[in-house]
Amino acid sequence: MDTTDFALRTEYITLDALLKAAGWASSGGEAKTAIAEGRALVNGEPETRRGRKLRAGDRVEYEGRALNITGAAA
Template sequence: MKEIVIHSEYIKLDSFLKLADCVSTGGMAKALLQEGQVLVNGEPEERRGRKLYTGDRVKVESIGEFTVIQKS
């Protein structure tokens, strides 16, 4: 599982997917979510604006698994 470091209280899911190099644009993030390829903490997620906090886990089908780590 790869750790993705954020420097704020939370990060929105679409921004997280870009930061984790899963997608390169917001449109690609939207498509990935609509196809049901993203799980957050084991649950399917379709909302691009979903806020992720330290400890949240994201699994992207065919890409990998990530966890959110906060550094101030």
């Protein structure tokens, strides 16, 4: 699985915003549908809440790719 780090600029990012920021969803509607279908995993569990707040230490998996959420760069 292709894994990269995603550095937060604020305290958290929502799951739908992360999918768009990572380029994994081309629109909010696409992100909403993918999340509603349970295709995104947060810390290994299917997540269906698009507003789920992701913080440093969380891991998101989607279609064979993964992101480790890290704190803001110093």
